[in-house]
Amino acid sequence: MALKILISMFFLIPFAAMPVSKAQDYDEEKPAAPPPAQDHCNGIFLSYVFVSREREYPFLKNVSAQAWAFRSLATVLNAGTTELKAWKIFIGFQHREILVSASGAVLVDHGDLPAHVGRGAYLAGSPKTDLKTSIDTAGDFAQIQVKIDLTGTLFGVKPPRIPMPKTIRLVNDGYRCPAPHIPRHSSTMYTCCVMDPKFKLKVLKTKYYPRQSGDLTISYDIMQAYDSNYLAQVTMENNNPLGRLDHWNLTWEWMRGEFIYTMRGAYTYLKDGSGCIYGDAGEYYKDLDFSQVMNCQKNPVIVDLPPDRAKDDKVGDIPYCCRNGSLLPTIMNVTKAKAIFQVQVYKLPPDLNKTALYPPEKWKIVGILNPNYKCGTPLRVDSTEFPDPSGLQAISIAVASWQVVCNITRPKNRETRCCVSFSAYYNDSVIPCNTCACGCGDFKKCNRFAPPLLLPPESLLVPFENRTLKAINWAKIKHFHVPNPLPCGDNCGVSINWHVNSNYGNGWTARITIFNWEEINFEDWFLAIQLKKKLSRGYEKVYSFNGTLLQNLNYTIFFQGLPGMTFLTAEENGTNPSDPKVPGKQQSIISFTKKYNPGITITKGDGFPSRVYFNGEECVLPTRFPTRNGGNQCNVNQVVVVFSTLVTIFLMTNHLH
Structure with missing residues (x-):
């Protein structure tokens, strides 16, 4: 009996010695444990955990105007038997949130971060766009799950109230998501999205996501790959009979520190290597002549070459280039409904191998007086096939290919031209x-x-x-x-x-x-x-x-x-x-x-x-x-x-x- 008492006291002493404190939620750093409901989900399990908040300057007496820095964690887990391609979720923010960062995802339907998302936000995977099944990966969470760390600012919700979103749901076709469950006085919400039995699931005959149709499709094809750089070809095709672009401006966002070394068939408005010299690129490429670099911006603005450069063997001389930014509908001119340019991209650590290939994100394209195009995220598709440049009856295949689909949106009130x-x-x-x-x-x-x-x-x-x-x-x-x-x-x-x-x-x-x-x-x-x-x-x-x-x-x-x-x-x-x-x-x-x-x-x-x-x-x-x-x-x-x-x-x- 005495031995049992001594053993019990031995285990209690460390816990009794630990300090006990009651901190407010904005001092908490560890997110809550995964809800047990995910173990009973046969589909896509979504969760949102509010982690912490901290009062921001300026400190105001007006509660509704007071800003709070918040941190939360969203999780997408494939707990089903079907691979989830190009995942996309909606988080129904409702407290005038301003999203500052979202690691592991890109913000869709908004501009650059920070972005006002008080009416909700769509997030898509980047760089992990697809979630495999546990069956195909032996339960490897690195392949079946993605965690999104969210940071930002919200307004008007002070402790002890918990500023939870209205909802969270999966946007992918063929899934039904019930209203999320929020345990009482909890900082967690979750739901299990299951396949709609009426939805006819297409059996993929290709390794990657099938190519989509849209008003304007853009193909990002890696033609040559090296350890430190690659050559990509960008092909834009106008598929809408009423779609059109004049003097198009194309922009995207590099997510991994890349920069443009040279281009053919197009150019960037700003030719400046200083951004590389004073950044990470300058630290790594110590012997590179950055005066020859085309552009080091995170968001380069790319424009078409004029027609007089079409036969220039240095900057032009590729098919479908150099039309001063005109993309006409096919009903007017089939050949002028397509544009092509090439870009040589340099990479940074840890992506210094031939297979570490990632496309830029957040694609946008505008014209002078043309429709408004809304572009989706790049989807990995089967490699594009091209006629062999030797002229032989052979086919060459891109190293890797991604597709971006842009669709025309109706202009908002008083925003047409x-x-x-x-x-x-x-x-x-x-x-x-x-x-x-x-x-x-x-x-x-x-x-x-x-x-x-x-x-x-x-x-x-x-x-x-x-x-x-x-x-x-x-x-x-x-x-x-x-x-x-x-x-x-x-x-x-x-x-x-x-x-x-x-x-x-x-x-x-x-x-x-x-x-x-x-x-x-x-x-x-x-x-x-x-x-x-x-x-x-x-x-x-x-x-x-x-x-x-x-x-x-x-x-x-x-x-x-x-x-x-x-x-x-x-x-x-x-x-x-x-x-x-x-x-x-x-x-x-x-x-x-x-x-x-x-x-x-x-x-x-x-x-x-x-x-x-x-x-x-x-x-x-x-x-x-x-x-x-x-x-x-x-x-x-x-x-x-x-x-x-x-x-x-x-x-x-x-x-x-």
Whole structure:
């Protein structure tokens, strides 16, 4: 008995000697142990653990405004029997969080870190994009699990409250995630996402993720690999019939200290080796001549070469390069829907072997006046095959390949760059582009929320800043209300007027005019129109453009310039210094038949488009249509019809000269 007591005291002494303290949650450094629920998950187990927080400067009495530095840990574990390819999760942050770092993942749908994620954040794997199964790896957690250390700032939640997100879920197709479980007074949430039994799982016939389709696809192919560097070829292909890029700018983010040594087929805006000299690259490559380095930025901006460098054996001389940044839709030119450039990349430790290959992340591409493209994360795909450069009937294969898919997103309110005005033969006022259609600019002296003033037709020929007097005088004549202050302008670089020109028994016509208020020319421009009730099916002819009816694309009418008229010229100064600037313009009449839509009513708005695209950019439409004036149409509108005809003749004559 005495021996048992002595043994018990022996084990109790160390624990009794240990100091006991009750620290607040922001002093805690170790995350909670994995919840036992993961042992019962047959799918993808997700967990989020709030680890710590610490009060940040400035210290404020206002609790809701006080900032706290936080640290948390998100975990993605493949506890199922199917490999998870290209994992992606959503964390529903809700406390005005600003994410500063996320190790083991990249932030999707946001800009560079730090990023405001108070409405939630999508995270994708980097560099570990795929999670294998425990069965295939003998339970190797390094291959079936990824842990994401998150640090950032949140607001307004002081201890003892725990600032947990609303939810956490897997975004990959084919999975269903129940609402996450949060034990009471816990800093942990977790859920088990399982395969949807109705989802047809595709059996992969390739080693890597299958290639995806998208509006713009980018292939990053490693052509040659060495211990310290590699040669990559970047191929961009425009797959959307209405997609387009002019003077494209491509950027990405190096995640492992890489830098660009040389390029062919493109170049970076900044050629500067100082970032390498004073960084880790300068420490390792002590004998490298950094004056010859193309770019050392973490986020290089890459642009296309001009056409005169296409045959330059030093910087050009590769297929599909050197087009001044133009990527056209295939309906216009198949060969100009593709662009290629090559880049030689130097690596840093610990990646100094031939197989340590990682693509850059956070791809972005923009044009001058083009659609907004949203790019996904690079996915490892089967190596791209190329014709052998020797000319023999052989195929060469890339060392490794990744694919980036970019899709067009609709522009947000007041963030587009082109707009549409409406007018008709049966109403003598023009409904102009919406107030602040393309942004408000300086709105201190104008009203951002007032509807635009109706205009006389001739005012479309002058810039917005020169229309004020015309608009006010027109309002007085027509007894329209004039707000004070006056509405802001549309601030668009390109505006399009759609005018219902005539309406008769078995058909109708419209006149379309494109105005270029920018200081640049638009080469190989195009315009696409979609009409309500599929009225486009009645399209017959366009007289001054090339026109094509794309039946498989919601009956879109695709217009482009005739040979010799493919340039939409820039805005120019008037004849006299005091004259307003003159926009570049193109115009044509379009005829339609009512054969396929016998019940349409042109005078009630059926003759106006539902969507308009210029060079791929979706333009903002007015919120109303012209209505028929009271009384006899001919008596009231005869003057307007005559004036519209004169304007048409003037524009066409001016264009021909």
